[in-house]
Amino acid sequence: MDYIKAFVIGGLICVLGQILLDKTNITSSRILVLFVVAGCVLGGFGLYEKFVEFAGAGATVPLPGFGNLLAKGTMKEVDEMGLLGVLSGGFKSMAGGVSAAILFSFVAGVVFSPKEK
Amino acid sequence: MDNSEYSKRKYHQMVDRVSPRSNILVNSFKAFCSGGAICAFGQALSNFFVTQGATKENAGIFASVSLIFITILLTGLGVFSKIGKHCGAGTFVPITGFANAMASPAIEYKSEGLVLGMAAKMFTVAGPVIVYGTLTSILVGLVYYFVK
Amino acid sequence: MGKHVGEQSIKYDKPPQIIATATVVGPKEGEGPLARYFDKILPDVKIDSDTWESAESGLAKQGVELAVAKAGLNLADIQYIFAGDLLNQGIGSTYGIRSLERPYFGLFAACSTIGEAMTLGGAFVDGGFAERIVVAVSSHFCAAEKTFRFPLGMGNQRTPTSSWTVTGDGAYVIQQHDASKQSPAIVGSTAGKIVDFGIKDLTNMGAAMAPAAADTIIRHFEDFNTRPSDYDMIITGDLGHYGYELLKKLLADKGFDITGNSTDCGIEIFDKEQQDTHAGGSGPACSAITLAAYFLPKLQRGEIKRVLFVPTGALMNATSAAQGETIPCIAHAVVIESGVREKH
Numbered sequence: 234m235d236y237i238k239a240f241v242i243g244g245l246i247c248v249l250g251q252i253l254l255d256k257t258n259i260t261s262s263r264i265l266v267l268f269v270v271a272g273c274v275l276g277g278f279g280l281y282e283k284f285v286e287f288a289g290a291g292a293t294v295p296l297p298g299f300g301n302l303l304a305k306g307t308m309k310e311v312d313e314m315g316l317l318g319v320l321s322g323g324f325k326s327m328a329g330g331v332s333a334a335i336l337f338s339f340v341a342g343v344v345f346s347p348k349e350k
Numbered sequence: 351m352d353n354s355e356y357s358k359r360k361y362h363q364m365v366d367r368v369s370p371r372s373n374i375l376v377n378s379f380k381a382f383c384s385g386g387a388i389c390a391f392g393q394a395l396s397n398f399f400v401t402q403g404a405t406k407e408n409a410g411i412f413a414s415v416s417l418i419f420i421t422i423l424l425t426g427l428g429v430f431s432k433i434g435k436h437c438g439a440g441t442f443v444p445i446t447g448f449a450n451a452m453a454s455p456a457i458e459y460k461s462e463g464l465v466l467g468m469a470a471k472m473f474t475v476a477g478p479v480i481v482y483g484t485l486t487s488i489l490v491g492l493v494y495y496f497v498k
Numbered sequence: 499m500g501k502h503v504g505e506q507s508i509k510y511d512k513p514p515q516i517i518a519t520a521t522v523v524g525p526k527e528g529e530g531p532l533a534r535y536f537d538k539i540l541p542d543v544k545i546d547s548d549t550w551e552s553a554e555s556g557l558a559k560q561g562v563e564l565a566v567a568k569a570g571l572n573l574a575d576i577q578y579i580f581a582g583d584l585l586n587q588g589i590g591s592t593y594g595i596r597s598l599e600r601p602y603f604g605l606f607a608a609c610s611t612i613g614e615a616m617t618l619g620g621a622f623v624d625g626g627f628a629e630r631i632v633v634a635v636s637s638h639f640c641a642a643e644k645t646f647r648f649p650l651g652m653g654n655q656r657t658p659t660s661s662w663t664v665t666g667d668g669a670y671v672i673q674q675h676d677a678s679k680q681s682p683a684i685v686g687s688t689a690g691k692i693v694d695f696g697i698k699d700l701t702n703m704g705a706a707m708a709p710a711a712a713d714t715i716i717r718h719f720e721d722f723n724t725r726p727s728d729y730d731m732i733i734t735g736d737l738g739h740y741g742y743e744l745l746k747k748l749l750a751d752k753g754f755d756i757t758g759n760s761t762d763c764g765i766e767i768f769d770k771e772q773q774d775t776h777a778g779g780s781g782p783a784c785s786a787i788t789l790a791a792y793f794l795p796k797l798q799r800g801e802i803k804r805v806l807f808v809p810t811g812a813l814m815n816a817t818s819a820a821q822g823e824t825i826p827c828i829a830h831a832v833v834i835e836s837g838v839r840e841k842h
Contacts, residue, residue, distance in 0.1 A: 235397065236390045243389025243444065244382035250439030251381035254655075255372045258699075261442055261654060262475045265451070268443065269483040277490035290392035293410050294417065294444045295385070296479070303487035308494045316495055323487030330445070331480065333415040334452050335472070337422040342456035342468045347550070347650045348428035349543050349640055350435075351693060351713040351748070358695050361748075365697065365705040368743050370658040377655070425651045434653015441653050454651030458644060461549045471649075 235289055242284075242291030265296055272300025277308070302326050377438050384433075384440030392417055392444070414445050421449040426457060451475035504721025506689050506714075512675035513683035514623040515837065518569035519790035522560045524639070524665030527779075527787070530768045535791035536666075537564060543640055543665055551589060554638035557783075558583065558594025561667030562634050569671040576600050576671070577628040580619045582611035583636045583782055584663075585645055586815075590636050600632075608811030609707075609736045610690070611635045612668065612786040613830030616807075617687040620832075623674055634669035637781030646700070646816055659702040661738050661780035664767060668786025680837035682797040688718040688831040692813065696824045700814075703825070704741020704764070704777055707810040710827035711737060712748035715808060718831045719754065730802035732760035733793060735785035735809030735829070738778035739765055763788035763809075785809040800838030807832045 246268075253264050275281040281301040285292040292298050306326020310318030351357075392413050399409035424430040430450050434441045441447055455471035462468075473480070503509045521536045528539030538560070547553040558581065566573055579598070582605035583590030595602055607614040615633035622628045640650055642663035648654055675683065693713045697706035711734050719725060726732060726749075737745055742762040749756055763785040764778035789807055796802045810829040819825075 235393050239393035240386035240390040243392075244386030244440075247381040247385025247440045247443045248378045250385075250443040251378045252374065254439055255374045255377055261447075262451070262478060264439075265442070265447060265475065266478050266482045269479050270486045273483060273486040273490060277486075277493065290396055290410070290413065291386075291389045294389045294392040294414070296443055296445065296448060299445065299448070299479075300483055300486065303483050304490045307487045307491035311491050311495050311498075319488055319491035319495055322491055323484045326487075327480070327483070329411045330414050330418065331476075334418050334422070334449050334476070337419055337449070338453040338456040338472050339468070341422050341426040341453045342460050342472075345426035345428075345457050346460075347458045347640070350431055350643075350650055351709055351716065353693075361695050361709060362697075364744060364747060365702070368747070369702055369705060369740050372655070372657055425653075428651065430653045431651050435655055437653070438655045447653070450651070450653050454649040454653075457651050458649035 238288045239291035242288035243295055246295040246297065268296040269300040272297025273304045276301035276304030299327065299330070380436055381438050381440035384437035385444055388417070388441070388444045388446055417445050418449040421446040422453040425450050425453040448476060448479060503686070504717070506691070506717050507686060507721035508617065508621060509686045510620060510624040510684060512624055513685040513835070514620045514672045515675055515679055515681040515683045516670050516794065516834070517673050517679070517681045518565055518671040519794055520561050520564035520568055520669045521787040521791040522557055522564060522667045523787060526639070526773065527664055527666055527767060530773060532767055532788065532792055535795070536787065537791070543638070550638055550641035550644060551585060552593065554583060554585065554590040554636050554641045555594035557638065557665070557667040558591050558634065558636040559597065561636065561669035562595060562598060562632050565632060565634070565669035565671050571630070571671065573598055573600060576630055576632050578603060578619070578622065578631045579634065580605055580615040580631060581634040582606050582615065584608060584642050590638065590641065591634070594636065607828055607830065608813055609780055609782050609784065610809040610811030610828055610830050611782045613687070613735070613807065613809040613832055616670070616672070616684055616832045617689060617830055619672055620684040620687065623672055630671065630673040632669055632671055634667060635782035635786045636667040637663050637665065637783040639663045639665045642781060656776055657701045659704065659740055659777050661703055661736065661764060661777045662768060662775040663781040664779045664784040664787065666783035666787045668783055668790045670790060680798070682794055682834050682836055684832055685835050686722060686833040688714055688721055690714040690829040690831070692826045692828050694824050694826040698822070698824050700819055700825070702740070703780060703812050704738040705744055706812050706825040707827040707829065708737055708741045708744035708748060711745050711808055711810045711829040714829040714831050715749065715806070716752055716754065718806065726754050726756045726759065729804050729806045730759060731793065731805040732756050733789065733805055733807050734760070734762045735811070736764040736778070736780040737762045737810055738780065739770065740777055766792065797834060797836040800836045803836045805834050807834055
C-alpha cells in the first residue's frame with residue numbers, strides 16, 4: 234500500500250510539472266524553483282507534513298518535499314534556538330542532500346567526460 | 351515584408367497553427383509512470399533503511415542520498431539524458447532532476463577549469479533552487495517565530 | 499566589376515566560379531539520407547579533441563584543407579579565407595584556421611553565414627581583389643548545445659519544433675571566372691535585412707527565421723525582376739519542416755508559389771522519423787554541406803541550371819535570450835548557375 238500511494242502521489246506531482254512545462258512558457262529551472270518554494274510555504278503551514286504522512290516518499294522525493302524539509306527544519310530550529318534558528322534551520326536541514334550532491338557531482342565531473350546525446 | 355504590428359500578430363497566429371505542440375497526454379502519462387516509479391523506489395529504499403535500524407527521518411535522507419548517487423552515476427555514463435528525454439518532468443521533478451542539474455554542468459564545464467568551470471557551473475540550476483528555498487525558509491521561520 | 503541592382507542586390511559581371519567543395523560531417527549526418535554524397539564522414543564527434551569547441555575547430559581545418567586539395571591547389575594559392583560559425587566570437591573557425599596561415603575574414607550571420615561569405619567573397623573575386631578564395635562555415639551539435647542550451651548530460655525534453663544542429667564543415671573554393679571552365683558560378687546575390695517578427699521561442703527557430711527568408715526572397719524577385727519559376731530549385735537554409743511551411747504561406751500571401759521547386763536543407767539532411775531530429779537540421783553547416791554535397795554536383799552536371807540558395811540565420815545569443823529579447827533573423831540569397839551550356 235505504501236508503494237501504491239508513493240507511486241500515485243509522486244506521479245501526480247510530476248504530471249503537474251509536465252503540464253506546466255508543456256502548457257506554459259515556464260522553463261524547467263523555474264519549475265524546480267517554483268516547486269521548492271511551494272513546498273516550503275505549504276510546509277510552513279504544516280500542510281505538507283500531512284501529505285508526507287499519507288504518501289511517504291511520494292511526497293518527499295519530488296522537489297516540493299525538499300521545500301517542506303527546509304520549512305520543517307527551520308521551525309524546529311526556531312523552537313530550539315529562537316530567532317537565530319530562522320537563519321540556521323534551512324541550511325542545516327538540506328545539508329545532507331546538498332553535500333551528497335556536491336560530492337557526487339564533483340567526483341562525476343572529475344571521472345567522466347561529456348557525451349553526445 | 352510587411353512589418354506592421356498587425357502582420358506580426360497575424361504571423362504569430364499562423365505560427366501557432368503550423369507548429370505542432372508537445373503531446374501533453376503522452377508526456378503526462380510518461381511523467382506519471384516514471385515519476386511514480388522513482389517515488390515508489392524511494393519508498394522501498396526508505397523502508398529498507400528503516401529495517402537496517404535507521405529512524406524514519408534518517409531513512410528518508412538515506413533514500414534521497416541513494417537516489418542522488420544513482421542519478422549522478424547515470425548522468426556520468428550518459429544514460430540519464432536518454433531517459434530524461436522520454437520522462438520529462440517524471441525525472442526532473444523528483445530529487446533526481448536536482449542531482450542531474452548539478453552533475454551535468456559539472457561534467458560539461460570541467461574543460462573550463464575546476465574552479466570557475468566545474469564548481470561554479472554546478473550551481474546554474476541548483477543554485478537558484480537553494481537560494482529561493484533558503485529565502486522562503488527564512489520567511490517561514492520569521493513568521494513562525496512571531497506567530498507561534 | 500559587378501553592379502548594384504535594385505535595392506539590395508548585386509549582379510556579378512564575371513560570375514565567380516565554385517571550382518571545388520569539401521564536406522566533412524559527423525557520424526549522425528553520415529547516417530542520414532545524404533550520407534553517400536559527403537566527402538568525409540568522421541567516426542565520432544570528439545574529433546581527437548578534449549573539448550567540443552576544439553572538435554569544431556578540427557572540422558573547420560579539415561574542411562578548408564580538403565577543399566583546397568580537391569581543387570588541386572595548395573594553401574598558398576588561396577588569397578583569403580572567409581569563414582564563420584556559431585560559437586562566441588567565432589572561435590570555431592578562428593582556432594581551426596589559425597594554423598593555415600592565410601589572410602582571414604571572420605564572419606557572423608549565424609546559420610546564414612555561408613550566404614554572407616559567398617556574397618562578400620564573390621564580390622572580392624569579381625572585383626579583382628583576389629583570384630582565389632575559400633569560403634567555409636562549421637557547426638558542431640555538442641558545442642552549440644553547450645553554447646545555447648543545456649549541458650549534454652541534462653535530461654531535458656526536446657519540443658517538436660526544436661531542431662538538431664548539424665555537426666560538419668562545408669568549404670568552397672571560389673575563383674575568378676574562366677570561360678573555358680564549366681564550374682557552377684555565383685551570378686548574383688541579394689543581401690538580407692534584419693527581420694524580427696517578435697518570436698521569442700528558442701525552440702522554434704524555423705518560425706523566427708521564416709519571415710527573414712520571405713523578405714529576402716521577395717526582394718530578390720523584385721530586384722532581378724524574376725519569378726519562382728525562373729529557378730530550377732529554391733533552397734532555403736535551415737528553416738526545418740515547420741519553418742518551411744510558414745515560408746510557403748508567407749510567400750503565397752504575396753502571390754509567389756514555390757511549392758513545386760523548393761526545399762529546405764534542414765529537411766533534406768536528416769530523416770525526421772529515423773533520426774529523432776524533430777523539426778530538422780540547423781546550424782551554419784546544415785545549408786553549406788547540403789548545397790555542396792547534394793545540389794552543386796547537379797549544377798556541375800547540368801541536371802539543374804539555376805538555383806536560388808537562401809541560407810537563414812537567427813542572430814540572438816544566450817544573453818539576449820535571457821534578457822527576454824525577441825529573435826532577430828536574416829537571410830542572404832545567392833543565385834548559382836550551372837556552367838554547362840546547352841547546345842543549340
